[in-house]
Amino acid sequence: MGLSSVSINTEDLQFCVFDLKRGQYEGQELDKILFFYPADLPFPSQLSVVGLSEGLITFTSIFSPEAPCEVIEANRHSHVFYQAEADIWMVMVVEKSKEVESVWRIDALRKVLKEVHSLFMMFHGSIKSLLMKDPTGGVVRSHLYTFIMDYLSDFLVGKKLHLPSFRDSLKERGTIEMLTVGREVAIEVQSLVRVVESCGGNAQYHSLLMFQDLLVSTTLCPDDTINLFAYAVLRLTPHALSSRQSSWSYRGKGNSRSSTEATASFFEQHSGNSWSGDHRSILRPLQHDRWSKGKDGFLVNDIWHANSGNSTSSTPVIYLQQTEERMYLCAYQHRSLTLLFVVPVSSIINAEQGVNVVKQLILDNASLKMLKVEEKLSKGWGGENAYHVPGYRYLLVDVDQNISRASPPAKVDTLTKDSLLSLTKLRKEVDIEKSRARWDSPDHDRDLEICIRAKNNAWVIARTTRGKELYMVLENANETVLYASDAVEKFSNRYCNGAFSLD
């Protein structure tokens, strides 16, 4: 799968980050641009992309100052806009090709922009704050460059970047996948989480507990949970640590992922240009294969250690989104269980030593409980296909809680292209409906039910109700719409506590 062809060094994909407030004077336009991919595109071409985007933003904000511009559908390209911070915009330009393979869902692409920006903020703080510190923009440019290139390398298949296409329409980026646990285990988990938290005394510790690539518990606010979860799945879980070969993961990397060498070469290929600066001294949290499991069960890395500015500690420091508090990030792993906990930097006086004391404290207090929890979770773990429902291919999203659950990627792969294309189309419709409803009555969720009989006689269904969305493809199903709605009802009653049952 995954033939959406955005090959390197073509103009199939362009990606830029720019600051509206910079480069206001003629001749200084280049100063606006904080990041551009492909970096070796001539400046005039880069400027024309940024200039067009800027123009459109300025124009549309006359009518809608709050949310100026989301997308431009041109003849040959789609421009996806994302306002990352005030005046900071991210724009992705994807080529529309006649091939069916490059059918995008704009919302899915925007989620990519949002994700990379959120992760960037988590490790480096906001772009604005970096620009404040270094008005020339040199620092932010080199940070953005390494960070986004590392991020994009995850989409690299062979020599091509595969952005989320219609193939991924039964996935939802920017949501969390949760492990369903029984009450007894849930209590044990809570007990563990509470013990970890209590280790902080007056300082507020937070934790995030994962089993495999699934979230078990969190005490962080939703945004930070999403970011840490995404990072853990990318780099920290046992699955991410050992190899990236298994087809099972929330990102559904059904495609065999690129080797380290390939990603490195991808990076090197594009370095040595005006944007990258001296990337060797730059913190690269998303760089591959820099994390490993230490003897004491804690994950160690050689990313932060190498970083000159922070040489006293190899413990990563992250920014919490809501409070902008700086936190040490520690990760402990026992078999399939990963415990991430964050400790306020302000609560620790002596960086490296202090963190080690905290680690030891957590080990002393919680390691037994972790063993117990891991054992219980493993016992109840249904494997990669635990959440497969025979006959259904589904995506269930709880928008309020940013939780999603979907059919396992291997099962989604069995769907025909036609079904997936129809689903993408349907999801686009729902996206539009949703954004309209959002403007009409922000506090009131609308119920929506769409059932489509696709060309290949599959039922493609979307239901939304009070903050929950359900997308479903039923192939080889009966032809009556009654059958389809019964199928939804059954699914809803059994797996969603009746949330989608017709009221």
Next chain:
Amino acid sequence: MSAIASSSQPVVGLSSSGALSHAYIKYPPLRYNIPGSRGLFYDDGNKIIVSPTNNQVFSWKISPFTPAIAPTSDSLSEGPILSIKFSLDSKLIAIQRSNHEIQFQHLETGETFTQKCKSESESLLGFFWTDCLLCDIVFVKTSGLDLFAYNSELNMLHLVETRKLNVNWYVYTHESRLVLLASGMQCKAFTGFQLSSVGIIQLPKFEMVMAKSEANSKPILASEDVYIITVYGRIYCLQVDRVAMLLHSYRFYCDAVVQQGSLPIYSSKIAVSVVDNVLLVHQVDAKVVILYDIFLDSQSPISAPLPLLLRGLPRSTSMGSRSNDKNGENSEVNYLSDLEAIIYGDDWNFLIPDLICDVSNKILWKLHLDLEAIAASSSDMASVLDFLQRRKLEAYQAKHLCLATARTIILERRPLSLVARVIDVLVSSYANSLKTGNYFKGSRSEKRAASTALHENIPAAGDMASASRATIIGKSFEYEGAGLEGEYFQASASSGSDLEENGTMGYLRTDTNIDTGKVPIGTETKIIEVHPPSVQADYDGLRNNLSGTSVSRMQERQLTSPVISPDEMYSFVFCPVEEEMAGEPSYLVSIMIELLRSANSEKIKVHPNIYVLTVQLLARNEQFVELGLLIINKVLEPSREVALQLLESGRQNRQIRKLGLDMLRQLNLHHDYIVSLVQEGYYLEALRYTRKHKVVTVQPSLFLEAALSSKDPQHLAAVLRFFSDFLPGFSHTSDHKAYYHLLTEMTLAPVS
């Protein structure tokens, strides 16, 4: 408690500096001063003390212990008295007149008869009454045991069985039904018999350990140095080794005697008491007492040695009377001041389990534990609470202390692990009591039926028989040890009912094989028939069979136990604590989670109040993510209370409100769900739901009002139409008229 302690402090002269003690005797004592008394005898079978005079015998009930109790008196024929004991049915009185004869006197008729030793070579060491089915009284002689049954018609004793062996001296307690016979040069070889209600169980012979002071010396064990005690229903024997300065303990199992370990002693004179299953070792010379709780077979004392105190002495009386200077009161004053000086006096006689007889003053003290002082003396809260939870005599105080301790450790923000352990102790103790309680209720009725069906005339005896069969020796007496006579049969029923059928069947089988030695006594003929001497071997086999399947020993806790239910934990720990700790709810939530974990592992239901409080705390702390997780994973079990609290706490948070709504829906609380839906503004959805689930309890005006406030005429029209179509007679109501009018106004408004 504290009031008692403080009031007693100025009184006690012995230790004026911070009078602290873990055990105490309480004023007033029982006085048994009878003119012409010829000594005092302790009849532990009837729980009375007996003081004979020349022609009368006075007896005082000591259970329950009431100092003011008046003695009952019976007339008595004259003669020397070595020992005197009432029969267990209080119809006979037996008086040992010499080393060879015992005189029996019928209390009602006054008839007497005498039983003598057969040969002159043997002499009588003593005797005791028994409730063994086989016999009524046992004579202990230098040549062994004689077991007699009493024939009320002929008014004579009938020899049932004889056990031949050399006996130097013996010890017996009715509580354990165990008689230990000492033999050998050093008197350290022991044979034990338990005369339980099912028959006689002979323990394997064993020797006690005695250290030698020199190579050739052979110390001789005295009967004063051996104590039989019953703790938590287990029977132990304690033996003082004067040379090694150790107190050895042995535990009796049905087919083994196992040495348990040794406690150090610090005094040449030692006495042992048991109060509420706590072992008190009095170091008489040192005038201190050391407490042991041997429930967990631990050899370490509960707390440091402290003196025994006299409490409750009326100081004001003595002060006042001194100034009055009347003769009678003056003697009272002297008497009181004497009392203060006699703690561990030479005339103190310790009676098992918990009495002290002051022979010279002719008073009887009962020992008490100061649970509060014990609790305060240890810093290991979990084990303190564990200890308190096992107390039965002062259950209320123990419970009170447990609650107070729980509150304190939470308020002091002790580490979570400690609080968790404390909660575990309380919850598992509660679970235990629940198990035994339920077990009892469930099994009682069917059990009763089974036992009466098999042998009609002895239901109570049957219960006991099976109970003591069921487990180790002494099984049937463990509850009596707690001094709760009323619970006696309930207790044995609960412990033995499983084995009732087995036990009884094996029991009756022997009936068919051997039918000899008939000694008809009263109505219990049948029982006696099945207990001829030769049946002993069968019993041993049966006992071994049963010991494997024996019910695990559970502690019986009735209303008088200090267990704390999760409900009480909520009202007496969390509620008060929550008010004081309003500042930081996170810690308290952690404790609630620990409570839930503990309760869950013991499979105990928790009252929704606890869930509601958890929701409140989390919401107050704005930990909405965690709250969501707890609800989704059903850690906080769904209930109407929780759902309504979610709606309430979620006023600022839509997600939490939604969780509350979902919970109402999932619980099928249609009315609440619909009302809440309408409040959220989802009145159209609510209407659909009403129709689907045929809910008729919600007033149409509620929907109409909601629709009207949306200012959308379409919606209002839809709602009106809905009720017109589905609610018969709606178009004639005032609601219809009023809202129809409003609707027309709304639709006309834009036009005009």
